[in-house]
Amino acid sequence: MAKNVHADQRFIIGLINNDTIVVNDIYKRCAHKIKSWITFNNGTEDDAADIFQEALMDIYRQGKYKSLELTCPFEPYLLLICKRKWLNQIKKRSILPVTNLEEDLLHIGEDTFAQADELENQSRQSDLFYGAFEKLGARCQEIIAWSMKGEAQEKVAEALGVTYGYLRKKKSECMASLIKMVQSIKMEE
Incomplete structure (x- = not known):
């Protein structure tokens, strides 16, 4: 053949x-x-x-x-x-x-x-993620990037100069925004 x-x-x-x-x-x-x-x-x-x-x-x-x-x-x-x-x-x-x-x-x-x-x-999928990630605000990008490194959240909060509670809340908001952007990009395709 x-x-x-x-x-x-x-x-x-x-x-x-x-x-x-x-x-x-x-x-x-x-x-x-x-x-x-x-x-x-x-x-x-x-x-x-x-x-x-x-x-x-x-x-x-x-x-x-x-x-x-x-x-x-x-x-x-x-x-x-x-x-x-x-x-x-x-x-x-x-x-x-x-x-x-x-x-x-x-x-x-x-x-x-x-x-x-x-x-x-x-x-x-990676391109889609990075495309949406780049549209996030600088603080959200920073929080998500730190979180992806696998560091303990307490360490991340300390490094970013915020409380642990604030970091968890902000990370949750940022991830929700990221997911929403990824879904809207997928719908446009």
């Missing part, structure tokens, strides 16, 4: 040919999503930049030397590779066995495409 090459194969060709326009487009479309995902999963911005570069190099090598042909959209494929690379990095830091990503890329099955679709959906 012949594979249907996806239109996003142009990104692979652009990487192989070092096409500046295509490479810039990849960065514009994907870099912030990968940075958000990695920093949300205990990484730093530097980690995200390294993982992004490594993933692009892997895709470049797969395209140039192993004739990689995309049968799914490029963006979720790249996000999936970055996600796997970051999880492998976490395993290395924990001194756990690490899978060999180069070999994994040669055996892409249907489950990989399902994961890529799921990752693309997560990415859309």
Whole structure:
């Protein structure tokens, strides 16, 4: 059965040919999503930049030397590779066995495409959340950002210079506003 090459194969060709326009487009479309995902999963911005570069190099090598042909959209494929690379990095830091990503890329099955679709959906959800989050007031953004770090609320209240009771009430109001914004954005789509 012949594979249907996806239109996003142009990104692979652009990487192989070092096409500046295509490479810039990849960065514009994907870099912030990968940075958000990695920093949300205990990484730093530097980690995200390294993982992004490594993933692009892997895709470049797969395209140039192993004739990689995309049968799914490029963006979720790249996000999936970055996600796997970051999880492998976490395993290395924990001194756990690490899978060999180069070999994994040669055996892409249907489950990989399902994961890529799921990752693309997560990415859309993340974009929706951040879009609504950016519309919140500065104080709400600050409270939610602190709360997402997993700190004890007493510590957060102290750091923000407010009482514990005020923080709980304000956080509840901010989260309600955020949820309302996310729902209204979803309804507009």
